[in-house]
Every structure is written in structure tokens, then in C-alpha cells.
Amino acid sequence: MAVSYTEATNAGTEFHLADHNLSNTDTSANTLPFSTVKLPHLIDYLHDLQAHPNPLEHNQFYHPTDGFYITESDVILRHIVQDLSSPLHSAAYHRAGPRNRVFFDPSQTRAAIVTCGGLCPGMNTVIRELVVALWDLYGVRQIFGIKSGYRGFYSMEPVELNPKLVHNWHKSGGTALETSRGGFDLQKIVDAIQDRGFNQVYIIGGDGTMRGAVNIFDEICRRKLKISVGGIPKTVDNDVGIIDRSFGFQTAVETALQAISAANVEAESAVNGIGIVKLMGRSTGHIALHATLSSRDVDCCLIPETDFYLEGKGGLFEFLEQQLKDTGHAVLVVAEGAGQNLIPRTDAQKEEKDESGNPVFLDVGGWLKSELKKWWEREHPDELLTVKYIDPTYMIRAVPANATDSLYCTLVAHSAIHGVMAGYTGFVSGPINDSFAYIPLEEVAQAKNGVDVKDHKWAWVRSITNQPDFARK
Numbered sequence: 001m002a003v004s005y006t007e008a009t010n011a012g013t014e015f016h017l018a019d020h021n022l023s024n025t026d027t028s029a030n031t032l033p034f035s036t037v038k039l040p041h042l043i044d045y046l047h048d049l050q051a052h053p054n055p056l057e058h059n060q061f062y063h064p065t066d067g068f069y070i071t072e073s074d075v076i077l078r079h080i081v082q083d084l085s086s087p088l089h090s091a092a093y094h095r096a097g098p099r100n101r102v103f104f105d106p107s108q109t110r111a112a113i114v115t116c117g118g119l120c121p122g123m124n125t126v127i128r129e130l131v132v133a134l135w136d137l138y139g140v141r142q143i144f145g146i147k148s149g150y151r152g153f154y155s156m157e158p159v160e161l162n163p164k165l166v167h168n169w170h171k172s173g174g175t176a177l178e179t180s181r182g183g184f185d186l187q188k189i190v191d192a193i194q195d196r197g198f199n200q201v202y203i204i205g206g207d208g209t210m211r212g213a214v215n216i217f218d219e220i221c222r223r224k225l226k227i228s229v230g231g232i233p234k235t236v237d238n239d240v241g242i243i244d245r246s247f248g249f250q251t252a253v254e255t256a257l258q259a260i261s262a263a264n265v266e267a268e269s270a271v272n273g274i275g276i277v278k279l280m281g282r283s284t285g286h287i288a289l290h291a292t293l294s295s296r297d298v299d300c301c302l303i304p305e306t307d308f309y310l311e312g313k314g315g316l317f318e319f320l321e322q323q324l325k326d327t328g329h330a331v332l333v334v335a336e337g338a339g340q341n342l343i344p345r346t347d348a349q350k351e352e353k354d355e356s357g358n359p360v361f362l363d364v365g366g367w368l369k370s371e372l373k374k375w376w377e378r379e380h381p382d383e384l385l386t387v388k389y390i391d392p393t394y395m396i397r398a399v400p401a402n403a404t405d406s407l408y409c410t411l412v413a414h415s416a417i418h419g420v421m422a423g424y425t426g427f428v429s430g431p432i433n434d435s436f437a438y439i440p441l442e443e444v445a446q447a448k449n450g451v452d453v454k455d456h457k458w459a460w461v462r463s464i465t466n467q468p469d470f471a472r473k
């Protein structure tokens, strides 16, 4: 039986913890120092929408008890580290999970799933979990995969998905739905969503994809359609902000360690051996940084967030030369976006962009190898130098998710479904301080996550490697 919205939930309204009798550290002001981030809800523009009891109530596998359903007063604080000598403050995001009322009748639900941008370990796991959970938890039977990213909405037939079909998908890297860059045509995409009768759209992708998803959400609101848009952030570079990290990131770091280990073996087994490993990281060096910290074989880590230079006092080559003198070998890890301003390029190369408008990079690893060899021949013409360059770029993102990331993929998919079924829209589900939360798409699309080279983690990298800070002589 359908119940009216006001009976069901106060979703879509600003929530103040102080109104809900929760403990408050700032008793004088009688308000908590947390502001709850408003989440868009279908009811914001479809005021007469009817709510239904959550089908989980009758699911044979669930026995909803007190606390099973997440209420509007359940929030996740973004900033859990606070300085008690200053006024407390943190944004509070609605906690992910099942609500006691939903705004979709499973028999009338038509869900679409799309993957966009580059690969990331776990994409197939997320797709699989979306299909299986929509089917098993909520009883949705009309689930479709959009092929080839955003362009697939308007240029290809959707593929009907069911648990049997996706049963083994999590065992393979990549995305069985295929992905692409570019092809974002807002009107064509929303027309296609509308024409095909989709009322739930799950969008898996990185920062660019999320910016596109905001536009789709805005257009759906403008047309006042009963279509919920749920985003699932995917970024092997870990360049999306607010969330703790993307699924697949840990798997990528783990896989990168194999390349670093090989570079170390090659370097140790040669006379004056240098191993160079190039890792992904277009504008952020998270993979390089985490792999360096985990491996301990790395003597120097170069990331896009810090400048470096090759020759002269305090430069990279002087440092490597000293390493060779001290230990006979060195391992250098470089993120693909590092040093791009140093590599000579033609005017045409300066303008080059991929289909999504991202700048195309030159190969920093190959360039470092050739510059290093030229320099060595000039400085040490009679001494051997062996440089082995390993570029595992696509290997680290084309693998299936490891155990930790697989669990993440399941939780993020379930969280997205619970939120969408509850009528939330224009949001992303993701972990904040290890608890899954709902974050407005717009915030996620704008938030960047660069490496903070002033914090402890980067200082830790420098202390492990002893690399120079490349502050100009």
C-alpha cells in the first residue's frame, strides 16, 4: 500500500541534529557543530510522489530489526580529526543504506547501468553487484547495460542484464559493458533515457563522468522526470575528492608493486643499474606515492604535484649518481603526469587532447631514460650504466579487484541502489571515513583530490627515499 510522502520520510529537507535530541558538545549554543549536506530527492520537484514500504521487509534473506533502516538523522562526519582548541565543525553526509520507505515500485523500475572513462579494477564487480542486488534485494527485473559509455545511450541498443548473465563478471578486469571517452551529447542522452523508459540510471566513472552526470541530473530535473541518477566514483588515479578512495585503487597499487620489484631486481643485477617505473596518475601521484611507501625499494618518487629538474646541484641526476656510488643501483618511480612541463614538445603536441578533452601526455619514463643516458655518457664516458624502463601502465588497471576492493565494490553498489530506491537522486555513494555515505554529485564533480606535498605522507616518502626536494639551487 502506498503511503504519502510526509508519513514516510523527511528526505530532501535540511536536517539539524540539534532538533533531534542528540548529544551536543556545544551546550551553550545548543546546536551541533555539524551542518548536514542536503541531498537532492525526487520529491524536490515531484511533490505528489508516493512512497511504498521497502520490499526488503518481505525479503526472505532479511529480517529488518531496530536500526536496520537508516533514518534521516544518521550521518557520517567528514572531518573526524578535530582540534579541540578551536570551534568544532564538519560537514555531515547522510549515511548510505536502506530506508524504510522507497519511491520505486520494483515492477515498474527500469534501471540502466553505464561505465565511462578509463578502466579501473572492480568495474565488472560493481556492475555485477548492481544487477544482482537490484534483482535479489528489491525484485527489479528490468535491468539494462548501456554499451560503450555515454555515447551508448543514444547510439546502441541496451543489453538486458540478469544475475545469470553477470554471474562470473567479477572475475575479469575491465568492463563487460565496454567504455569510451567523449561522445557526451546531453540532449541525446536524456532523450534516450526518457524514450527507453529508464527511471534509474547508475553511472560509473571518474571526475569527467561525474561532471557529465551532473548535467544529466540537471536536465532530468528541468524536465521534471521521475528518474533517479546515482553516481559511483571510479578512478584508478584516485583523483576524485571527498571519498576516502576509489574502488580499485588498492588493487592498482598492489599490482604496481610487481613492476617496482622487477625494476629493483633488474637494477640490482646490473652494473650501475637504474630501474625506472612509470605509473598511472594524470594529475595526481597517489598510485606512485602509495606504491613507494609500500615497496621500500624506491629511491625516488616523482609526482605531478611537485616540480623537479634533471641536472645541476640538487637535481635528479646528481641524486641518482650518488645512489649508484653508495649502493650500485637505484629505482625511480614516476607518475605519468610528472615533469610534463620539462619534456620538449611540438605545437601540435601541446594542443593534443583525447576524446574527452583531457591533455595527452608524452612518455615521461622514456624521456627520463634517454636524458639520463645522454647525461651519463657526457659525465662518465668510461663507465657502464644500465637503465631498464618498465611501463606497466595498463597492466595495473586491467586486472580484477583484489579482496578488499571487491568488498568495496559490493558495498558501493548496494549503497547506490538503496539511495536510488529511496528516491534520492543526483548523488554519489562512497566511503567517508570508512562508512558509506551519500554525497551530492555536484560536490563530487568539483572536488579534486591531489597529493598534499606539505603533509606527513609526502614527508614520509621523502624520508624513506632521501630524495631531494628539488627546491631550486
Ligand SMILES: Nc1ncnc2c1ncn2[C@@H]1O[C@H](COP(=O)(O)OP(=O)(O)OP(=O)(O)O)[C@@H](O)[C@H]1O
Pocket (backbone or CB within 6 Å): 116, 117, 118, 119, 149, 150, 151, 180, 181, 182, 183, 184, 205, 206, 207, 208, 209, 210, 211, 212, 213, 215, 234, 235, 236, 237, 355, 356, 358
Ligand atoms: N565537463 C564535462 N561535462 C560533460 N561530460 C563530460 C565532462 N567531462 C567529461 N565528460 C564525459 O565523461 C566521460 C568520461 O570522461 P573522461 O574521459 O574524462 O574520464 P573520467 O570519467 O574522468 O575517468 P578517468 O579519468 O578515471 O578515466 C566522457 O564521455 C566525457 O565526454
Ligand SMILES: O=P(O)(O)OC[C@H]1O[C@](O)(CO)[C@@H](O)[C@@H]1O
Pocket (backbone or CB within 6 Å): 118, 119, 181, 206, 236, 237, 280, 281, 282, 336, 354, 397
Ligand atoms: O585509457 P586512456 O585513454 O589511454 O587513458 C589513460 C588515462 O586514464 C587513466 O587511467 C585514468 O584517468 C589515467 O591514469 C591515464 O592517464
Ligand SMILES: [Mg+2]
Pocket (backbone or CB within 6 Å): 117, 206, 207, 208
Ligand atoms: Mg578523469
